[in-house]
Amino acid sequence: xxxxxxxxxxxxxHVGLLNQITNVFTRRNLNIESLTTSESAIAGIHxxxxxxxxxxxxxxxxxxxxxxxIDVIKAFVLTADEIIHQEIALYKVPTKAxxxxxxIEGLVRQYxxxxxxxxxxxxxxEKTGHKAETQELFEKMDKYGVVQFTRSGRIAIxxxxxxxxxxxxxxxxxxxxxxx
Amino acid sequence: METQFQTMMKEKSKEAIRMTGAEALVRSLxxxxxxxxxxYPGGAIMPVYDALYSFQNDVHxxxxxxxxxxxxxxxxxxxxxxxxxxAIVTSGPGATNAVTGIADAxxxxxxxxxxxxxxxxxxxxxxxxxxxxxxxxxxxxxxxNIQVKKAEDIPGAIxxxxxxxxxxxxxxxxxxxxxxxxxANLDFAYEPIKYIRSYKPVPVVDTQxxxxxxxxxxxxxxxxxxxxxxxxxxxxxxxxxxxxxKTGIPAAWTxxxxxxxxxxxxxxxxxxxxxxxxxxxxxxxxxxxxxxxxMRFDDRVTGNLSTYATNAKVIHLEIDDAEINKNVHADxxxxxxxxxxxxxxxxxxxxNTHDExxxxxxxxxxxxxxxxxxxxxYPIKTGLTMGEVIHRISSAFKDDAIMVTDVGQHQMMxxxxxxxxxxxxxVTSGGLGTMGFGLPAAMGAKLGxxxxxxxxxxxxxxxxxxxxxxxxxxxxxxxxxIVLLNNxxxxxxxxxxxxxFDSRYSFTELINPDFQTIAKGYFIESQxxxxxxxxxxxxxxxxxxxxPYLLEVVVEKEGNVFPMVPSGASVSDIRLE
Numbered sequence: 001x002x003x004x005x006x007x008x009x010x011x012x013x014h015v016g017l018l019n020q021i022t023n024v025f026t027r028r029n030l031n032i033e034s035l036t037t038s039e040s041a042i043a044g045i046h047x048x049x050x051x052x053x054x055x056x057x058x059x060x061x062x063x064x065x066x067x068x069x070i071d072v073i074k075a076f077v078l079t080a081d082e083i084i085h086q087e088i089a090l091y092k093v094p095t096k097a098x099x100x101x102x103x104i105e106g107l108v109r110q111y112x113x114x115x116x117x118x119x120x121x122x123x124x125x126e127k128t129g130h131k132a133e134t135q136e137l138f139e140k141m142d143k144y145g146v147v148q149f150t151r152s153g154r155i156a157i158x159x160x161x162x163x164x165x166x167x168x169x170x171x172x173x174x175x176x177x178x179x180x
Numbered sequence: 181m182e183t184q185f186q187t188m189m190k191e192k193s194k195e196a197i198r199m200t201g202a203e204a205l206v207r208s209l210x211x212x213x214x215x216x217x218x219x220y221p222g223g224a225i226m227p228v229y230d231a232l233y234s235f236q237n238d239v240h241x242x243x244x245x246x247x248x249x250x251x252x253x254x255x256x257x258x259x260x261x262x263x264x265x266x267a268i269v270t271s272g273p274g275a276t277n278a279v280t281g282i283a284d285a286x287x288x289x290x291x292x293x294x295x296x297x298x299x300x301x302x303x304x305x306x307x308x309x310x311x312x313x314x315x316x317x318x319x320x321x322x323x324x325n326i327q328v329k330k331a332e333d334i335p336g337a338i339x340x341x342x343x344x345x346x347x348x349x350x351x352x353x354x355x356x357x358x359x360x361x362x363x364a365n366l367d368f369a370y371e372p373i374k375y376i377r378s379y380k381p382v383p384v385v386d387t388q389x390x391x392x393x394x395x396x397x398x399x400x401x402x403x404x405x406x407x408x409x410x411x412x413x414x415x416x417x418x419x420x421x422x423x424x425x426k427t428g429i430p431a432a433w434t435x436x437x438x439x440x441x442x443x444x445x446x447x448x449x450x451x452x453x454x455x456x457x458x459x460x461x462x463x464x465x466x467x468x469x470x471x472x473x474x475m476r477f478d479d480r481v482t483g484n485l486s487t488y489a490t491n492a493k494v495i496h497l498e499i500d501d502a503e504i505n506k507n508v509h510a511d512x513x514x515x516x517x518x519x520x521x522x523x524x525x526x527x528x529x530x531x532n533t534h535d536e537x538x539x540x541x542x543x544x545x546x547x548x549x550x551x552x553x554x555x556x557x558y559p560i561k562t563g564l565t566m567g568e569v570i571h572r573i574s575s576a577f578k579d580d581a582i583m584v585t586d587v588g589q590h591q592m593m594x595x596x597x598x599x600x601x602x603x604x605x606x607v608t609s610g611g612l613g614t615m616g617f618g619l620p621a622a623m624g625a626k627l628g629x630x631x632x633x634x635x636x637x638x639x640x641x642x643x644x645x646x647x648x649x650x651x652x653x654x655x656x657x658x659x660x661x662i663v664l665l666n667n668x669x670x671x672x673x674x675x676x677x678x679x680x681f682d683s684r685y686s687f688t689e690l691i692n693p694d695f696q697t698i699a700k701g702y703f704i705e706s707q708x709x710x711x712x713x714x715x716x717x718x719x720x721x722x723x724x725x726x727x728p729y730l731l732e733v734v735v736e737k738e739g740n741v742f743p744m745v746p747s748g749a750s751v752s753d754i755r756l757e
Contacts, residue, residue: 012378015327016315023320057505064502070324070344073378176375 004033005059006078006085006156007066009048010040010165014071021048021072024065030054034087034153042165045073051154074168078158085156089134090116091125091141092148098123104144111137122147185210185238189370196367201331202227204368205295205357206235208338211370212293214266216240216257216627218250222270223310225297227362229268242627242656245648247274249620251281252646255290256624259607260582260632262415264291264345265624271297272310275356276317280614282352283321287611288436289413291350293341301329301358314356323351331364335371343373348381349500350413382499385516385524393471393495393512394528400469402537403429404460404492406452406481409436409610410474410499416519417603420473421445423526428533430541432460434475435595438606443579443599449541453481454745455592458552458754459544461745464489465752466540470508472496474518477507478611487750497521551756552742557597563736564712566593566665573635573663574598576719581633582607584625584660586618586642589671592741594637605632616645622660623653633661633723640666640692650702653728661722664732667739668692675740699730706730 011017018037025032033051040047052059063075095118098104104125108115113127125141127134131151138149158164189211199207205228209217217239221229232241244250247269254265265285269278275296285292299308315327324344328337334357341353397403411420417440424431424441430449431441441448450457452464461483464470470492475481482488485507496503496510497518504513514521556567570593574581579599584607585591591608600606607625609617622636643664653660670688677685699706705725709718709732722731745754 016319016325019316020319027320061502061506064504064506068500068502070376070379172377172380175380176377 002053002055004080005052005054006080006083006154007048007050007052007059007063008076008078008156008158008164009050009066010073011046011048011069012071012073013039013044013046017046017069017071018048020069021050021066024062025052028058028062030058030062036153036155040165042169045165049154049156073172074165076158076164078156082160083156083158085130085154086128087131087134087152087154088126088128089138089149089151091127091138091146092122093125093141093144093146095119095121095123097144104141107137107140113137183210183213183215186213196369198365199368200227200231200362201334201357201364201366202231202362203234204331204334204366205338205362206231206239207368208335208370209266210235210238212338212342212372213263214239216242217266217268218242218244218253218257218624219268220244220247220250220270220274222274222297224271224299224359225268225274225295225362227359228295228297228357240627242623242652244620245651246646247277248280248616249646249649249652251278251285251292251294252614252617252620253624253627254292254294255281255285255288255617256584256607256621257628258290258292258624259621260604260625261628262413262604263628264293264342266293266295268295269297270310271299271314272312274310275312275314279318279321282318282354284609284612284614284617285352286321286323288609289350289409290352291345292352293338293345294352294354296354296356297362298327298356298358300360302360304358314354318354321352322354325354325356327356327358329358329361331361331366334361334366335368339371339373340376343376344379382517383501383515385514385521387524389512389514390521390524390528393514393525396469396493396495396512397427397429397471397525397529398532402463402467403427403469403471403534404463404467405429405431405471405473406475407431407433407437407440407473408475409434410497410518411437411440412603414474414499414517414519416474416517416522417441419519419522419526423522423529426526426531427529428535428538429471430534430538432456434478434481434610435608436606436610437475438595439600439603442601447538449538450545451595453478454483454747455596455741455743457545457596458548458743458756459541461743461751461754462544463541465491465750467492470494472498472508472510473522474498476503479507482507483745483749483751483753487752497525548743548756556593561736563739564710564715564733565739566590566735567597569663569665569715569733569735570594570597570637572715573719576723577633577635581605581635582625582629584608584618584622584634584636586636586638587613587615588639588642589675589739589741590637590639590665592672615642618642619646619649619662620652622662623649623656623658626658626660635661635663637663637665639671640664640668640690641670643695647698650699650704654702654704657727659727662728662730663722664695664730665735666692666695666732667735667737669737671739672741674738678738678740680746695730695732704728704730706732708732708734710734
């Protein structure tokens with residue numbers, strides 16, 4: 001059965017690594033739903049968060065094939081109940097639409113969105129949340145003319161108390177000392 | 181063992197020496213023990229070739245005729261020596277020509293360091309002359325690759341490359357070096373690498389898994405061991421034999437596991453897979469326990485996965501975690517180098533024999549012998565069969581030559597009928613099935629093991645894919661024995677056309693040149709044989725000839741390789757005819 005998985009991948013910051021990682025999905029003809037990447041909390045270590053629909057069996061194989069890349073430190077497979085995750089969405093609406101009634105203002109309040117910038121021509125509204133939520137707001141607001149809409153990939157944090165990577169790095173450091 | 185160069189460098193002061201990136205590259209290769217380089221010069225790698233000119237006494241550079249040949253030769257060298265093969269090519273077409281060999285080394289776990297020249301760093305991304313994104317192109321077919329744009333990064337990149345190529349599950353590494361980095365100066369000091377934070381080459385064996393595996397083995401009535409190349413790569417042949425002999429478990433091998441166990445070992449029950457032996461295939465589905473040792477359940481071994489080893493629990497001894505549960509579910513995965521895990525397992529298992537079970541394999545062999553092997557090795561028909569030629573040649577080399585093959589019918593026949601006494605005696609393209617692999621790989625094998633006879637079996641199709649390497653064999657005086665099994669057909673494809681495409685021989689018949697004339701053009705001694713009466717004398721002549729030799733044997737035009745597990749069928753549906 002296919003379900004949604006979030007892969008949390010930690011790696012060295014090596015040129016071309018994004019390509020190496022996405023290639024594992026391409027080879028298996030797996031579509032990436034969303035992907036974000038940036039430096040992690042640990043200096044020099046990069047984090048990729050990838051959302052994908054797959055079976056448990058396949059995603060575990062994918063994770064192992066990603067982990068096999070020399071510069072990848074660890075790939076964690078996480079399900080929706082193991083993480084807290086967010087996405088950010090930006091909406092651009094004509095300021096006129098905002099002034100013409102109180103519907104947009106009502107939506108902003110109702111959805112916990114906020115207004116980032118107002119100019120005579122347009123207003124930019126921001127909402128964070130799950131995809132379904134940002135999508136719902138888009139559909140409601142679009143009735144009043146959304147000029148531009150953009151949504152980020154997912155970022156996620158695990159619910160477990162211990163930081164998975166920290167433990168792993170500590171173990172690696174011990175291994176290194178054993179080698180030398 | 182330390183090379184002369186390494187000793188010399190150690191004696192010198194530890195102070196850094198000023199030199200060009202190109203010279204630092206060559207010195208780094210020497211520091212890693214490189215004895216031989218297969219290569220082909222060109223614009224973007226010229227500074228390195230200029231540096232090599234000064235090191236001709238320290239390293240043997242073999243000038244090939246095509247970059248694909250350079251990589252296959254490096255593979256042949258690596259496979260027989262266990263050392264890292266080194267190839268140097270130029271940018272653009274030089275690098276793209278190397279890709280087939282790199283992909284072949286990747287899928288067959290062969291340690292290589294391939295150096296490619298690149299255009300100057302200021303020209304990168306501008307579609308400059310002979311510029312290609314070789315790092316991008318080779319990313320899916322290398323274990324690791326990197327582009328180096330600064331001279332001072334060269335020694336570190338080489339150290340990393342060798343460590344990655346040879347450690348854990350070996351594989352090819354590519355280093356792309358811009359021309360300006362080759363020209364620029366640096367302070368050279370060399371430090372080998374022993375550790376990379378994000379890379380764990382050899383997992384530590386879990387003793388609990390060993391316990392669990394030993395328990396399954398002790399309970400098993402019909403165990404079957406599957407021997408893969410992991411045994412050879414791990415240097416665990418002795419550990420394998422000890423394990424098998426204590427437990428009495430019959431052992432079958434994959435194509436790349438061939439020669440890990442001597443042919444005449446009483447527990448050796450033959451080859452697995454599509455053209456493997458009858459017993460190991462059919463008994464896979466009767467076994468109650470499969471012990472996979474350094475192998476990866478390739479589809480050519482397993483056939484249809486849903487009907488594979490249906491009655492068996494599976495123990496999988498493997499160094500690469502990504503192979504565990506990839507194709508076949510492992511009830512007990514044992515991660516680690518089989519050189520470590522096998523002795524731990526041997527210690528825990530109780531001594532046993534499986535005479536009755538083993539006898540079933542012998543019974544299968546007798547069936548296969550009557551129906552196939554006897555006819556192939558001692559035919560009564562007029563035409564020469566590939567099997568009888570291979571069988572006779574194996575005997576002429578006292579069953580102790582290094583066998584190199586190309587890809588196709590002759591490859592399967594050679595794997596079935598050539599015999600072996602010692603390990604690392606097989607060089608063949610398994611996973612990628614690269615036609616044209618054989619001739620250059622044989623050169624590398626011979627240069628890697630000059631004291632052993634190297635015998636190449638090649639078909640008329642594959643021979644013509646890299647036939648220009650006859651020039652390298654002539655120039656470098658590489659005494660390989662080339663046995664051309666010529667049926668004037670792309671035999672394996674023709675066989676499939678006969679069996680699965682109503683004998684519609686679509687573009688598989690070859691009208692060939694006179695190979696004797698070609699050999700003569702390269703000043704390589706040769707003989708052509710068409711009848712059974714001539715064959716033995718011709719073989720003796722080839723074996724005794726001092727230097728390279730081409731023996732062309734015209735074999736029957738439409739011979740087939742059997743047994744055969746048709747593509748997608750179950751191993752138990754193996755066809756004897």
